[in-house]
Amino acid sequence: MxxxxxxxxxxxxxxxxxxxxxxxxxxxxxxxxxxxxxxxxxxxxxTRTEDGELGYGPSTAVTGRLAGTFTALPAEGKRISRGGMLYELDNRPVVLMYGAKPAFRDLAAGVVGPDVRQLEAGLAALGYTGFTVDEEYSDLTAKAVEDWQEDQGLSETGRVELGRVVFAPGKIRVESRQAAEGQQSGPGGEVLTYTGTAKAVTVELDSADRQLAEKGTKVTVRLPDDSSAAGTVTDVSTEVQPATDKQEAETKVNLVVGLEGKNAQKSAAFYEQAAVQVDFTTGxxxxxxxxxxxxxxxxxxxxxxxxxxxxxxxxxxxxxxxxxxxxxxxxxxxxxxxxxxxxxxxxx
The missing domain is CATH 2.40.420.20 (conserved putative lor/sdh protein from methanococcus maripaludis s2 fold)
Incomplete structure (x- = not known):
C-alpha cells in the first residue's frame, strides 16, 4: 500500500x-x-479565487471650475439623476448631465463636437425641444438652453459656461464631500467624489496575474451569505504603487466586476461594503x-x-x-x- x-x-x-x-x-x-x-x-x-471588496466601484472626483461660495452640497450617499443639482455656488446650481466625455470648454452657438451632442441629448431627455440632437450648437440649441437656464434660475444667456454642467456616465451616488458650505470655490479645487449606483466588486491583482482577467471576462462572486452571483469584468486598470522605506515599488492591476442581473444586485444590496471572493476560471x-x-x-x-x-x-x-x-x-x-x-x- x-x-x-x-x-x-x-x-x-x-x-x-x-x-x-x-x-x-x-x-x-x-x-x-x-x-x-x-x-x-x-x-x-x-478556478482561482481572489479577494475582492463589494461596494459601488471606483470613485470619480468632481473639481470646481467656477468661482463662488458653496451654498449647498449634497449629503453623502445621495443619488442624483440627469438634470439634478450636484451643488450650489452663490445659490445657483451646478447640474449633472449624462455623457462619457468630460466638460472641457464653454458651449455656445457655433461650437461643434461630441460634448455638444451630450448636452443636447440631456436637454432633450429633460423635455426641451426645438433643436436637433447632433454635434452642432445651433441658434435653436441656444434657445433651448435659455429655456433651461430660466428653469434653473440662471441668467438666460444661451451659453453654458465651463463648470455649470458636469458630465457623468449615468446616475451617480455621492461618496464623499471635500468642500463645505460657506467655503470659497476656485478652479481645480475638489468638491466631491461620486460612484455609480449599482453594486460592483473591486479586485487588486499582482501584475504577474494580469492574464487572469480581461475586460469582458466572466467570473463568479461569492457573497458573505455564501450565495453566488455572476459577474463580468467591466474595467481593467494598472496602478504603480511607489516605493517606501520597507518595500520596493509595485505594479498592481485593478479590476472592476459588475454584478449581473436584478437578483445579484438585490442580494448585494444588503451590504454597503463587504469582503467577497471572486472565482476566475483558469482552465x-x-x-x-x-x-x-x-x-x-x-x-x-x-x-x-x-x-x-x-x-x-x-x-x-x-x-x-x-x-x-x-x-x-x-x-x-x-x-x-x-x-x-x-x-x-x-x-x-
Missing part, C-alpha cells in the same frame, strides 16, 4: 493505492473494491471523461490507472490512464477501454 500526493487547484489530494505487481495487468477475482464510482462526461473548470476542458481524484491509482510500472469493474460486477482489472485537468476534486482521464458510464473502484 502507498500514497500519492496530487496537486489539484492549489491543494493536495492524497490518493491511496493497493496495486500489487502481479495484479498490474489483467483481472483480479479476490475481491471487489469496497466503493465504486462511474466515469462521467462533463466540463471541468479549474476549461469541455465534455471530457472524469472520475474523482481519489479513484486514481499508481501502477507498479509507473503512471496512473483506475480499477475497472466488469459489467457482471464479479471481477476487476487495472487500466492505465492518461490524466488531464484536475479541478474541483475531479480529474480528466483517457485510455483504452475508458468510456462514459463504466464503473471504477474507489481505493480505501
Amino acid at each position: 502507498g500514497a500519492l500526493a496530487l496537486a489539484t487547484g492549489g491543494t493536495l489530494a492524497f490518493v491511496w493505492f493497493t496495486v500489487r505487481g502481479d495484479d498490474a495487468q489483467g483481472s483480479q477475482t479476490d475481491g471487489l473494491p469496497p466503493e465504486t464510482t462511474t466515469v462521467r462526461k462533463q466540463t471541468l473548470r479549474d 476549461t476542458r469541455r465534455d471530457v471523461l472524469t472520475v474523482p481524484v481519489a479513484a486514481l491509482l499508481v501502477l507498479p510500472q509507473g503512471g496512473f490507472g483506475v480499477e475497472v469493474v466488469d459489467e457482471t460486477k464479479s471481477t476487476t482489472r487495472y487500466v492505465s490512464v492518461t490524466t488531464g485537468l484536475f479541478a474541483d476534486g475531479k480529474v480528466e482521464i483517457s485510455g483504452d477501454g475508458i468510456t462514459e458510464g463504466i464503473t471504477v473502484g474507489m481505493p480505501t
